[in-house]
Amino acid sequence: MPLRRMVLLEPLVTKQERxxxxxxxxxxxxxxxxxxxxxxxxxxxxxxxxxxxSPGALHFHFENKAAVAAAVEIDASTTLRRTARIVYHQRSxxxxxLADTTHALARLLREDVVVRAGFRLSCxxxxxxxxxxRQEWQSCVQQRLAEAADEGLLASDIGGQQDxxxxxxAATIGLEALCRDNGEWLSPGTVTGLWRTxxxxxxxxxxxxxxxxxxxxxxxxxxYTPVA
Amino acid sequence: MPLRRMVLLEPLVTKQERxxxxxxxxxxxxxxxxxxxxxxxxxxxxxxxxxxxSPGALHFHFENKAAVAAAVEIDASTTLRRTARIVYHQRSxxxxxLADTTHALARLLREDVVVRAGFRLSCxxxxxxxxxxRQEWQSCVQQRLAEAADEGLLASDIGGQQDxxxxxxAATIGLEALCRDNGEWLSPGTVTGLWRTxxxxxxxxxxxxxxxxxxxxxxxxxxYTPVA
Numbered sequence: 001m002p003l004r005r006m007v008l009l010e011p012l013v014t015k016q017e018r019x020x021x022x023x024x025x026x027x028x029x030x031x032x033x034x035x036x037x038x039x040x041x042x043x044x045x046x047x048x049x050x051x052x053x054s055p056g057a058l059h060f061h062f063e064n065k066a067a068v069a070a071a072v073e074i075d076a077s078t079t080l081r082r083t084a085r086i087v088y089h090q091r092s093x094x095x096x097x098l099a100d101t102t103h104a105l106a107r108l109l110r111e112d113v114v115v116r117a118g119f120r121l122s123c124x125x126x127x128x129x130x131x132x133x134r135q136e137w138q139s140c141v142q143q144r145l146a147e148a149a150d151e152g153l154l155a156s157d158i159g160g161q162q163d164x165x166x167x168x169x170a171a172t173i174g175l176e177a178l179c180r181d182n183g184e185w186l187s188p189g190t191v192t193g194l195w196r197t198x199x200x201x202x203x204x205x206x207x208x209x210x211x212x213x214x215x216x217x218x219x220x221x222x223x224y225t226p227v228a
Numbered sequence: 229m230p231l232r233r234m235v236l237l238e239p240l241v242t243k244q245e246r247x248x249x250x251x252x253x254x255x256x257x258x259x260x261x262x263x264x265x266x267x268x269x270x271x272x273x274x275x276x277x278x279x280x281x282s283p284g285a286l287h288f289h290f291e292n293k294a295a296v297a298a299a300v301e302i303d304a305s306t307t308l309r310r311t312a313r314i315v316y317h318q319r320s321x322x323x324x325x326l327a328d329t330t331h332a333l334a335r336l337l338r339e340d341v342v343v344r345a346g347f348r349l350s351c352x353x354x355x356x357x358x359x360x361x362r363q364e365w366q367s368c369v370q371q372r373l374a375e376a377a378d379e380g381l382l383a384s385d386i387g388g389q390q391d392x393x394x395x396x397x398a399a400t401i402g403l404e405a406l407c408r409d410n411g412e413w414l415s416p417g418t419v420t421g422l423w424r425t426x427x428x429x430x431x432x433x434x435x436x437x438x439x440x441x442x443x444x445x446x447x448x449x450x451x452y453t454p455v456a
Binding site: 037038040041123132134157158159160162163164166167169170171172173174175176177178180181185190193194196197198200201 | 269400418
């Protein structure tokens with residue numbers, strides 16, 4: 001790029017970058033506020049001061065509390081989908097992939113306040129987005145079970161795939177709900193215990209030996225992509 | 229009792245009865261308000277008007293919102309414990325009892341607003357009671373599994389009882405959490421599907437044939453004791 005054009009573009013890029021940084025800081029501060037106080041009691045003044053900006057700067061980016069919450073939800077959804085995609089593209093087989101995805105999502109819920117707040121907001125029907133992260137998770141579980149059936153990984157004597165999918169969704173959503181009282185429920189150890197219980201039931205005897213309830217080594221780290 | 233003594237006692241009994249009725253109406257109205265709006269946004273004025281009494285009558289019974297919430301929690305806990313006790317005393321074996329208890333509690337959560345609101349309040353740590361209904365449920369599951377082991381009902385190749393108990397608690401708490409979006413998650417059909425999935429994994433092959441994932445016939449009805 002010729003030097004002259006670069007110089008002309010520079011102030012614009014810097015301004016855009018600054019706006020993006022402010023928006024990201026506001027989303028992160030909002031997530032902390034929603035996570036701590038819930039949507040209803042969250043205060044816009046706390047969100048702007050938590051991001052180190054003026055109330056005016058908040059209103060430049062977001063019309064009202066619902067708009068901030070929608071942005072948190074959308075960011076959380078983006079991170080969750082990206083993580084699920086990364087884990088999926090490193091898959092060994094569909095059942096291991098299901099366990100790996102659960103471990104990766106548990107880590108995001110533990111460590112990324114935007115994902116945690118966004119997941120809860122998405123379930124509370126208070127915001128205006130069409131996102132329903134629980135339903136997306138349910139679709140993901142159903143898809144992996146169907147793939148596992150195609151790959152011949154499922155035990156022959158297990159019941160219907162719908163019952164199985166619901167049991168897995170209920171158990172994993174239960175870990176998230178229980179975690180609000182006690183973080184141990186989303187620890188790697190508890191998620192591993194869940195799969196140590198479920199995999200012997202799900203997997204064909206020949207497939208079981210190759211499955212790792214603790215998740216494929218290093219997978220959670222490779223898939224960990226928090227919102228900056 | 230001589231006629232004269234009856235006449236003297238009557239006004240006092242009537243007054244006490246009226247006070248009890250008012251208190252019960254306030255608890256039920258508060259449960260509806262907490263169920264719909266959550267603790268933070270629930271309004272004392274809506275609670276008193278919902279019970280058909282004056283704000284003064286509410287304050288005669290309860291000092292503040294936390295005191296009303298504590299009363300809802302305590303009533304919910306009483307109903308849940310009584311129900312679990314009734315189911316326990318009609319038990320056939322420990323595994324069937326676990327399934328039966330889940331069905332009875334699911335019915336209470338579906339149909340009794342005081343139980344539903346109390347269960348959620350108890351988990352939100354906003355109130356001042358020492359109750360933790362999720363922890364009580366976890367103890368109940370652990371106890372039934374230990375009894376099932378004593379009764380020789382558990383499959384020999386299943387993993388540790390702690391993993392099993394956590395999986396069952398997570399799955400059942402997950403049903404309650406998911407139910408907030410969609411009531412189907414606590415329907416008899418979904419609870420039956422859960423046990424249709426879990427019982428073949430838990431039970432020794434010889435014990436399985438005698439177990440009913442849908443719950444012992446008529447048990448949920450016999451155990452249904454909503455707060456009046």
